[in-house]
Amino acid sequence: MDRRTLLKLLSATALVGCAPSQPGNPLNVVVAGAGIVGASIAYHLAKAGAQVTVIDTVGPASHASRGTFAWINATYTRQPRSYHTFARASLSNWHDLHTELNLPVHWGGSLEWFADPERQQKLVGQIAEQLEWGEDARMLDQTQLTEMEPNVDFSNTDQAAFSGNDGTVDPVAATHALLAAAVKLGAVVKAPCELIGTTMKAGRLASISTNMGDIKADRLVLATGANPIAAEKFADTDLPQRTTPGVIAITKPLPPTINAIIAAPGAHFHQRADGRVVAGEQQGVPAGEAHAIRLEGRPNDYPDRSIALEHAGRIYAVVGDYVPALADAEVEHVYIGWRPLPLDGHPVIGASPNRPDVYLAVMHSGVTMAPITGQLAAYELLSGEQAPNLAPYRPGRDFELIKRY
Numbered sequence: 001m002d003r004r005t006l007l008k009l010l011s012a013t014a015l016v017g018c019a020p021s022q023p024g025n026p027l028n029v030v031v032a033g034a035g036i037v038g039a040s041i042a043y044h045l046a047k048a049g050a051q052v053t054v055i056d057t058v059g060p061a062s063h064a065s066r067g068t069f070a071w072i073n074a075t076y077t078r079q080p081r082s083y084h085t086f087a088r089a090s091l092s093n094w095h096d097l098h099t100e101l102n103l104p105v106h107w108g109g110s111l112e113w114f115a116d117p118e119r120q121q122k123l124v125g126q127i128a129e130q131l132e133w134g135e136d137a138r139m140l141d142q143t144q145l146t147e148m149e150p151n152v153d154f155s156n157t158d159q160a161a162f163s164g165n166d167g168t169v170d171p172v173a174a175t176h177a178l179l180a181a182a183v184k185l186g187a188v189v190k191a192p193c194e195l196i197g198t199t200m201k202a203g204r205l206a207s208i209s210t211n212m213g214d215i216k217a218d219r220l221v222l223a224t225g226a227n228p229i230a231a232e233k234f235a236d237t238d239l240p241q242r243t244t245p246g247v248i249a250i251t252k253p254l255p256p257t258i259n260a261i262i263a264a265p266g267a268h269f270h271q272r273a274d275g276r277v278v279a280g281e282q283q284g285v286p287a288g289e290a291h292a293i294r295l296e297g298r299p300n301d302y303p304d305r306s307i308a309l310e311h312a313g314r315i316y317a318v319v320g321d322y323v324p325a326l327a328d329a330e331v332e333h334v335y336i337g338w339r340p341l342p343l344d345g346h347p348v349i350g351a352s353p354n355r356p357d358v359y360l361a362v363m364h365s366g367v368t369m370a371p372i373t374g375q376l377a378a379y380e381l382l383s384g385e386q387a388p389n390l391a392p393y394r395p396g397r398d399f400e401l402i403k404r405y
């Protein structure tokens with residue numbers, strides 16, 4: 001771990017006693033899962049001197065980290081305050097990574113409002129709290145909104161919440177960039193390659209087995225996203241999840257049209273640094289047996305392009321209510337993403353209570369949280385110390401259902 005990173009960690013988390021991996025005797029860490037979370041952990045581990053192997057059943061950013069809206073934020077949804085502070089720290093790390101690895105991040109803030117007057121009133125209170133907590137957040141009236149985003153029609157609201165610190169990223173490009181940086185530091189990426197078992201010797205992890213052979217491992221990181229069986233099978237611990245699907249439709253590159261993330265009634269969308277507009281559906285899965293059958297096995301893609309485009313068309317019809325120029329935008333990709341969503345909505349980060357050599361990193365908002373997760377997981381794995389600000393997110397906690405989607 002370099003001096004700058006260590007100093008930052010010490011000030012952010014009041015950690016003591018970091019013992020980086022020794023040159024000549026590096027810790028062998030296998031990271032299972034090459035989504036944005038696994039990629040960030042691999043990068044931070046490799047940077048700190050570990051011998052890292054990343055494996056993925058399919059390939060980098062093939063699951064949630066592809067089918068994600070990729071909104072990086074520490075807004076009012078981050079509750080309680082400790083979680084908000086955690087998200088803020090990750091935003092700060094995103095700024096560092098943005099410059100360090102030239103990642104495709106766009107910082108344009110977000111604008112959000114609701115149709116339901118009661119919900120909108122609650123938002124006003126939530127933004128006031130954000131202001132108290134030091135966020136760049138405020139309610140803007142229609143004139144201010146139109147000045148900020150002249151191509152957006154705000155006629156269905158009097159005001160919207162502006163959160164100035166928010167950003168977005170191309171999550172696929174960022175995942176690949178993190179992995180490429182890890183490889184430069186000596187990491188190895190193997191895909192397709194599926195984790196299928198672990199071998200213990202004298203109570204410690206000795207190696208892991210994959211469908212491509214065995215790999216020596218002192219530690220195993222499960223950054224396996226929404227995989228429902230990984231925690232129980234490889235970490236001997238229960239990780240209750242409430243995984244839900246979402247649809248993301250991405251256009252071809254377009255001329256600059258919007259700067260902020262727009263989270264409006266019926267649609268949320270943003271324009272990436274590369275000009276592509278990303279829109280997410282808000283309705284959720286239609287009830288009924290037909291959809292339930294289609295979603296069995298958790299597909300990440302539609303059975304054919306015409307069905308995919310039909311779904312995208314529905315999403316962009318709503319987007320077009322706000323930005324008419326986008327109603328007929330040519331859609332390039334439509335993905336189904338499955339949210340890795342621990343039951344209480346908070347990340348799961350830390351060693352398994354029953355398998356200390358197996359480390360879990362499973363979370364929603366994994367795009368927002370990838371940088372801090374990578375940094376702190378690398379610290380904990382290499383030092384054997386515990387980062388105090390990870391205390392609320394340990395795998396052994398009691399999970400209570402919080403319905404977020």
Ligand SMILES: Cc1cc2nc3c(=O)[nH]c(=O)nc-3n(C[C@H](O)[C@H](O)[C@H](O)COP(=O)(O)OP(=O)(O)OC[C@H]3O[C@@H](n4cnc5c(N)ncnc54)[C@H](O)[C@@H]3O)c2cc1C
Pocket residue numbers: 032033034035036037038039055056057058059060061062063064065066067068069070071072073193194195196223224225226227230245246247248280336337338339340361362363364365366367368369
């Ligand atoms: C529709 C949608 C919208 C979202 N919006 C946002 C947002 O706006 N902001 C935000 O911060 N987050 C958002 N999220 C959540 C975020 O995308 C995820 O939390 C994040 O992508 C998780 O990254 P990950 O690397 O943990 O998981 P994934 O990207 O799912 O990667 C897990 C990887 O593990 C691999 N794997 C699984 N099992 C094995 C095994 N046995 N062996 C080897 N490999 C294995 C898989 O192949 C997969 O590639 C959204 C998610 C969805 C679906």
